[in-house]
Amino acid sequence: MTSAWFKPELAELIINHGDIFNETHSIIADIVSGHLDIADLVENMAGVLTNKEPENREKGMRFYTKILKELPRDYLNDMQVKFISKFYIDRLKDNHRVVPPVIEGYSVLIDMSEYNIQNCTDFLTILFREVTCQSQTRQDRYNIYVIIQKLCNKDIEYLKSLGSDFVYGVITAMDGERDPRNLVFLFEFLQNFIKIFPLGHLAEEMFDVISCYFPIDFHPSNDDPAAVTREDLANSLAPCLCAIPEFADSCIILLIEKLDSNLRLAKIDSLKLLIESCKTFTPQSYSPFLRALWSSLNREMSHKTDDELKTTAHEALGALVAKMASTANTDQDFENFLKGVIISAQSTIADATTVAQFVKGTKILLTAANASNQSCASITRAMVPATVAYYELKTAPKLQIASLDFIGDLYEIANKKGLLDEVKAQITNVPQICLSAVSQTSKEFQMAGFKTLIRVQECLGEDLVLPFVEVLIYNVQHAQDNDLLGISVETIHVIARKYPELIMDLVVKGKCSIDNISQDKIAFQKRLNVLTNLASIDDFTKVIIEEMLKIITANDPEALHVVEALSGSISMASVFTIEKVTQIESDHGLIDPVLDWLYKEISSSSPDALAHGYTLIANTIGSLPPEKQENILIKHTPLALERCKQDDIYFLIIECLYTPLHQIVYNSKFEEIMTVSLQVALKSDKDVVRTKACVLIAHLLNKAEHGQKFELLYEMLKTQLASCNRGDEKLCPRLIQLYGWITKSLLMRGSDVFLFWLQKIVGILATPQYCTHGSEAIKLIMNENTDYLNRKQHCRISLLYKQRMFETFSVLTEKIKSNLSAETKESYLLSWAYVLDKAPKTVLKNEANKVAPIVIDCLEYDNKDMLQVSLDVLCHFVQSNPTAVSDSLQTILPRLIALSKYMKSMDVRIKSLECLYDIANTFRTSTLLPYKQDVLLDLAPSLDDKKRLVRNVAVRARSRWFLVGAPGEEKPN
Template structure:
């Protein structure tokens, strides 16, 4: 058959042989080797290319195009490419059946290295004249668009010179396109095309063709796993509508019209389009439309339930103001627009009778002020005095409190935007209003006044410090409310930073008298909390810390309260920085007296009472640099180990010393510490001590540096645990929990060694005796603890450790075999702990495997497991409906049953929300068989004792009632 390539008989062979296309690789090989010239091949195919039957001609062109696709891009020379280009152009005039392989072949030809852009002029002319794009099949239309894109990318300057005929051809080709995949491609290409090719007098026509798709109204089939989404289309179309200045006026008219629509999606898309317009269009374009834009935005900013709509309205308003500010010096539009907003909101605030009404207008003003410095100045100048007056004349306490918060917001914005020097007179009034608020007996007024004062402390005058301090100290001495006490301390701290001398005189040496702390035992703890907080300020550190350490060193009965106060303050990172704690330790020696005090109290005092002492040691050491940590370990480790051999309770001191270390810190005592921790974790009868020992083992493994240090600790651990007896019934549960801590430490540092320990845990999930401990170990691995294995303690935390845990647990659980009724609940509970923390994208990848597990979990009376399972089902209903649809017959009755689960309101609410999502997602034909039963079964939930449950039940039942109703969208 090979000889036929060189003869005219090739044409008949193509016509009469069905599998002729299988010979293409051989022909390509002959062409590349030089045995066959591609021009001769065309001559030998003349019989099929000029055949009277269009189908034969189409087959011939397909054959030739496939050969062309098989050639390397750099094989053809300039003359050959030119010859083939003319050949394909001539074929464009043929029957419509011949067109698909012609345009496919030309698309391949453009990719040839020697393709000259001059070849495209005649091709495009004939293409636009002879081929009606929208009458072709989807793939062929796509190929036409692809050809245009390739030519633009090859030489955009040449394409620009093709003139209006080319632009008109592009418009005609895409006009009427309806396939979503083609539209996604077109929208992406048009963003480049519109900005690169002048449209001239065809701009209006181009905009009309593009804007006919706006807003996107498209619903993909739930059965299509790779369907184009409405969001993809909308996100692609939006930049096209405002890509060039010529579209500006038409685009804004269009979006303003759609903003007034009753369709939510039309509003959302219009707001996003307005944001896009602000990025690409000139500010002058917006000037004629600012009143219409404000009218539409102000209406939707007050929506009661749609948070996304409100947020987009605020973003759009901010973008428009920022855009108009760019022409503020030459056009009054910016000033007029800002005043329009100001007057409208001032009126609304003056007429407000509820906090919601006040807050709505206040947020609009804050958005306006935040958009541009000039707008901030206008708003602050007008609204700070107006809000002060509003506070003084309004009788509603809630509105007065809201106005105080608003004053704080305005002050912060003025400071952030750099206009404070221009509104000094206005902001000077704010502290006086705060004083009026805190002088009232109401907790709400005082909290609001203090909150605002903290924010505006820079403008507080010295003559107001004493009145504030009187109120604050009164609170600290007499208030029993923790929130009020906390903010009172925070307020004094804020004032102290501005007026340290006054606070030292009035508070530290006055009302709280640091030199006589015992004068008022009743409020000692409150005074200590305040003083320890103030100790973070340089002017107060020496006076306060030294006095407190005297009490601790003297083993005073009040030392416990002093330690608690210091521990609480130093643990607040925003108050005590690492540098500050290091300075205190270096200058005053905080750790030594606290350690001495702990040794004296540890055997005679309840361990829980001393918890603040251990926390104070740990937080202090954790704030120190590695070299200082090393020195402290060398000093205190020998005594701690010696005492721990006598009594396990001393291990709490060891844990506080070693848990917060930097990974670079390592001493010769680490192996001994690991040995002691292992002993205590398995043998101590004190559960708190055992937990601390497990946590310390985890810390040592997690932070040990790679290499010999880690290997020594890990091998020591394995050797010691291998020697433990598995026959001891009391030891096995403790071992399983320890395995959980070891697994957690290793997987968080990204070590593959975690798998060995996780296998042990998963293995016990199928044993009746220890399955509960196994599920508890899984919970421990997935849970984030504020006191263990965190960044503050310098631990290694792999970003994907929860994802890795999910994938590994999923694989190991498959090997468990058949579960018994006694073990299945613990197994499912373990899955719940893993799924709760796993990223949603990981769940999506394992949806088919996870769904049956989640459905089985709905049968068990375990609140935490039910909450997780309902969340996962709700996620799958929205993200992966295909995996849920076949199980609706099982899921729906269980959800209905859980809607009456009296042990947890959250379970009832989530089950009802899930029922709503199901009714709002699946096809009517799928839901109709269940409709009547669901409506009857949901009736009791309408009378639930909790209002929130009743509200969700009404929503869910109403949605089910609409299933199959006339006019309902068949594909939701």
């Protein structure tokens, strides 16, 4: 076969010897080196290209196309490209078997650097005339679409010069396409094509061709590895239907028609199309249809159970209002439309007897107000006075409270849009209504009044400060409810920022003065909370902090309360910024007096009593820059280590000094700190101290810089742990807990060595004596602890660490499955539950076939935590991947029925009933009918459950099962 391509015998080889297709790389080498001209190659192939059998001519074209695909894109010159183009165009008229390789080859030819766009004229003419696109295979149709796209990308202006014949050819080629992958490609291509090419008299025909797909009614095959989803098709189709203003009337009529149908997906797609159309169509396009559009939108926004439908309808209203607002002050369409929305919503609010009905009307108004400045101003002017009057009518308390929330929402929107000056006359009296609310004895009224005042603080007049302060201070001194106390403190803080001098006189030096503690010790802690909160404001910092530090330094009996108040306020990032904490430490020295106080109190007080002191130290150090942190460590570490040798309770001071450090902070004491931490973690008899030691070890490993520092600490840890006695029954649970912290720390920083420690924990799950400790270690690894290993403490947190834990745990547990006993099975499944609870749902979906049997097994055990996670994952599978559980319904349904009566947890009962509903709403009727009667009978007791929420879900689930197989049942997708 060597060099056969230099001779006419090449044609015979192509016909009879398929091996020649494997020699194309040699042919390419001879062409590129100049030993063979591509025109001569065509001559040598003449016998196969002109063969009387279409099958052989097809082989010839496939061979030539393969040659073309392997040629360098810059090899052919202009004349060669033109010659090959004419050759391929001529082949288009050949037998239908020859057409596919011709289309494929021409697609390659367009990519050649010397391809001239003018070569395409004859090709397109013959293609559209001789080749019926929809008669070709899916791949060949796709290749035709790709050719059209490539030519458009090559020279769009030349193709536009071809006029309506080219556009008509494109329309004809795609008319009737049914393959979802081709349709996604076409829709994405058409989004720009329609905008660029003048359609003229073909606009209506183009719209008809693409609108026949709306709404998308398609569901991918479960065994398709690269399935196109219904959402992919719907999202790419919508921009085509509203690509140009010429489509406006047809598009709006279409979406109104489908919006008024009974199909849920048709409604959602129509709403999304309306949203998309507002990007393209003119406001005048909607004018004739505004009444019909508002009627449909209002209906869908009133839907009682379908949250997605309601949300999409609100988005559509917002888009329509924003579009129409651009005509404000030019014609009456926008004003009339907005007036209709306001009147309709006002009627809903006026007729409301429940908060849900009231909120339905207000949400519509808020959506419209959010859409544009014009609508916001009009709605605020109309609704604030109306809502104030509504509040004063003394309607039901819950509706009055809801009206306050509505006023606050409108104010925030107006403020965000910079319209407060325009609506100043309407909002002036809002603080007075807030004062009326907070003056009542009801907690609910006071909470609502304070929340609204916080939102409308800018319009609070000086004359109302004193009345508000009187109510606020009374709450601080006498209120027992924590929520009311919290909002009262926040309100004082807000007023202080606007009127600092008044609050200084009335509160800091007046009713909440620290000097008055002997007169009212009962309210002392509450007043401290107010003062520490106010200390974050520059005008108050010096006065308050210095007074509080005097109490701490003097070792006053009330120092404990001062520290608690400071800790609580400084830990609130919304009140004390990092910069503010740093400023307080620099100007007033917070750490030294608090540490001195801790040393004096630590031996006589419980760790819980001093917990706020440790937290205050940690939060303050964590806010400081690295260089200041290093200075504090140098100053305080020696004494802390010395005291820790005497009593490990002093380790709590070491922990609060070292856990909040920046990653770059490192000194010569770190190795000693690691050693001390290990000793305390394994030997201390105090639970809280051992836990803190584990936490510090985790922080040191997590934050140590990559390289020598990390390796030094890690090897020290492994070496010291290797010498531990695993036979010590007292030591083993402590080791397992430490393994959990080490694994969590390393996993979160993205270090591969976490696998070594996780293997130890997984192995423990198969041991009856310690399997429960192993499952607790897995729980520790997966749980997000707000106090440790977080970004506030400058820890490294890998974005995908939970996904990595799931994948690794899944592999490791395969090795112990065969070693599980009845004693260890529950701990094994509980560990899985902890992992599944935190694993991303997308990851679970990909591993559904593996996870589903584990979840089903979990339903047998009397463990509330495990049951809640398992039911949640099972519901997810039923909705997103029903095939994973379809074969196990015979097992699943009885277990769900049993759990619907699980008296230890209302949440478990509700979730099991929701899962039963999802099953009835998802699987085919033929699959469910064998179970229908048994499920209906077994669900009856849940209708009489003692909890109303359970009864509601039970009614919904049982009603759906009643409909299984009923005439007219809407089949699940």
